[in-house]
Structures are given as structure tokens and as C-alpha cells.
Amino acid sequence: MASGRTDVDGPIHADYRVTMTAGFDSVEALVFDMFGTVVDWRSSVSAEVAVHLHDHVPDFVPLEFADAWRAEYQPSMERVRDGDREFVRLDVLHRENLETVLRGLDVDPDSIPAPVLDETNLAWHRLDPWPDAIAGLTRLKEQFIIAPLSNANIRLALDVAKRAGVPWDAILGAEVAGAYKPDPDAYLRTAEILGLEPHQVAMVAAHNSDLAAAQSLGLRTAFVRRPTEHGPDQTIDLEPTGDWDIIAEDFEDLADRIV
């Protein structure tokens, strides 16, 4: 593939691909960030809330609602990571965050029937993969164990995979590890469950912060560009900002490089 890291360090050196993939020789399992990396949460959630909340929220802008909901994601996990709250599934946090977003729009959550809120919360179980994801994962599965290492709970990840046909070998992640990324336990317990040393596991993500946490613990890293995860005006994670082992344009490109 002609792609590569042309952005931060200047042009690609002739030996760049060799250097880039050498660290992958020991890798037996690829673990994937899900929201943004495997699936396009923004388009999917906005389409879902447009259906379920249109009659309940005045001046409703679905994409803005999706962004606001996602904005509550990290703060809600932070309380668990800080030890201020016991581990609860992401479904629980999403439901609480939904009510927070509604209140921010001056909508009383109690004014909306609970079944409507429950169904809206399942928007996160019906996320569409990026167009290259299934084809790429199917190829990667031939040579590697593939599993999500997502903050999604098991049922959420399972529903997304079953609906879209994502061929995971197992559903791993925060609920199995009992810790939310970037807590080190999320990465290290996942490697241990797989019976692998950290250097035998590669984290695949569109987010530099996720890869930084994984790399600091000894995991290998692959950055996949998802330049429209946050819409056409995205400003973050457009480029790799760390010394990741692989930079790929999408999952097909990742498969071209390592399968």
C-alpha cells in the first residue's frame, strides 16, 4: 500500500514498512477499539434518536444530540476509573447520560415514557460498521485472534456484531476485564485472558490516547484513520501522534499490511 505516516515525520523512508511491521512478528491477537474505530457511532446514533426522540424534544437536531450524548461518555466512566463508583456496564452509563443530555436541553426525562428512553438507549446496540470493517476483519481473522477491547458491555458489543455480521472470535473488553480503558487493567487483563504476553497483543484504534495507554503497557499498536468519526469538521485524531507500529488507512489496508 502507498499509504503510511507522511504527516508528522515527513516522507516515508524506503525501510519504513519493514521497521513498522517488525514489531508485529510476535502478535497473535488483535484487539479493537469499537466506537469510532469499528463502527460509525455518530451517524448511527443520530439516525436512531431522530426516530425515537423526535416527538419528545423541541428543536431537535439529531447529530448535535448524538455529539452531546457521546460527550458524557468519558466523564461518566471517569468516576468508575477513579474508584468513586463500582464498575457498572456501559448500558447503565449510557442511560444515565441520556437523561443528562435531555436535562441539558431543558427536557424532563420523566416526561418521556420509560420504554421510549429504553429503546433510545439501545441505539448503541445498533451501530453500523464503517464500510471496510467487515471485509477487513474477515481477512485479519484468518491470521489473528480478533476481539473487541472496547468499553462496551458484552451484550452491546454482541448486538452490534450480530446485527452487522462482525466475525469476532470472542467478545472481550471492559465488562470482561472489570475495568474501563484507559485503566491499565483493561489492557493487561485482556492479554492475560488470552493467555498472551502484552507484546503478543496489538491494540487497533482510531484514537491516539487509546494506543498510548496500550503501548505504555507493552502492547503493539495500530492506528487506523477515521477522519469523519466526529463529522466533516473533525479536529482530533486526524493523524497519528505517537510512534505506533502500524498506520493504516482502514481495515482493508491493515489487512494488506499484516496478513
Place this chain on the structure above:
Amino acid sequence: MASGRTDVDGPIHADYRVTMTAGFDSVEALVFDMFGTVVDWRSSVSAEVAVHLHDHVPDFVPLEFADAWRAEYQPSMERVRDGDREFVRLDVLHRENLETVLRGLDVDPDSIPAPVLDETNLAWHRLDPWPDAIAGLTRLKEQFIIAPLSNANIRLALDVAKRAGVPWDAILGAEVAGAYKPDPDAYLRTAEILGLEPHQVAMVAAHNSDLAAAQSLGLRTAFVRRPTEHGPDQTIDLEPTGDWDIIAEDFEDLADRIV
């Protein structure tokens, strides 16, 4: 299908099938015992040990060795279930039990190179499914969530599935639940992880004791006959001994009844 429970309660009544499947109306997930129900552990393990231990054990009878190894399975988990030992993965118990079996044959485990023992222990990761299993599961997956609820650890179940092409939606079981069957937590935590009430989950097993534990907790039950799990002279679990919701001849028959 013409099969059914003709054994313990006399002939099938005309309305038997209706009664038998009515309890399944609420079922959204099928969870499967693995050793004996999905895979033929005895043939697979005996073939593996024949290769790996032939040079190390005198008067070696592979099928007897496999039976002896399996005989240590329940006692080794019992210490965990009784609270005498913290939960450890089945891989750990299998490795300890392997040494126990060797000592029972007057073979010092230390006389065998550790890599040989490690490789032998992986016999349990390379179990072949019964001939009907993949085809049946593929059909069942169209309508239900399908997952193992096995005492296997995640990596063991993953390796078996990846090698044989078992299309699980997720790998659940003892390691995810933190409890070995028939501890109630193994069943109830699995249902909770799936976001389901017990009656929305059906346990599929070739073992009456497994189904009895599941039924006592409110799960639905399906007995699948595996009359040669223990070889041609099998004496246990040849017939259903409880009031299970479904009796099936194999996984294709199970799919015929409920898909």
C-alpha cells in the same frame, strides 16, 4: 421430527410438542455446555495424548488416559465451588490434573519435558465438534443468541471455536461469570450479562445434572443426546431424567424444533 421423550414417561401425546416448545416462546439466548455436548472431547483428547505422550508413558492406552484425565475434572472444580480455592481457569486445573493422572500411572511428571506437558494440555483446545454441531449452531444462530456456557476458560473455548469454525456470538461461561457450573452464579450471572431474565435463556446440554441446575434457577432446558460421549459402553445420560423443555437427538434436530 419424530424423536421425542419416549423413554421415561411412555409414548408421546399428540399435544406434547406444543407443550414442549411453549416454554421456549420467551427464549432469546441459547447457552451450551461444551465438553460432550458440542465437542467430542474423548476422541479428540485420546488422539492428542497418543501423539504427545506415547514416548513418555509405558503401556499407554490413549482412551483410558483421556477418561482418567476427565475423571479428575469435577473433583478439581469442586474445591473452587466449595470456596476452598480461588477461581482459577480450567487450563490450570487441566494441567494439574494431567500431572495427577501421570502419577496414578507411576509416571513422574518431572520426567517429561515441561513443553511436552504444556502441549499435551492444549489437547483441550483442539477438540472436534460432533458432526451435527456446526450445521445446527449455524441455523440456531439465525434466531437466537448462541454462546457456550461451559466451564472452559475463554481462550480454550475460543481456540476450539476458531479451529472448528463454531459461530458463537460471544464466549461466555465460567471465566466470564467467575464461577464453575453447577454453581448458581455460573447460570445467573450469564443471564445477567446477556441482559436477560433466566426464563429468556435456555441451557442446552447432554448432561441431566447441568439441566437440573439450570432449571432450578428458572432457565429453560434442552437435552441433546450424546450417547457415545463416554464411548460405546456409556451408561449415564443416555436418556433425559428430568422434565426438560426440549429433547433433541442432535443440534440439527434442535434447530428443526425451535428455529
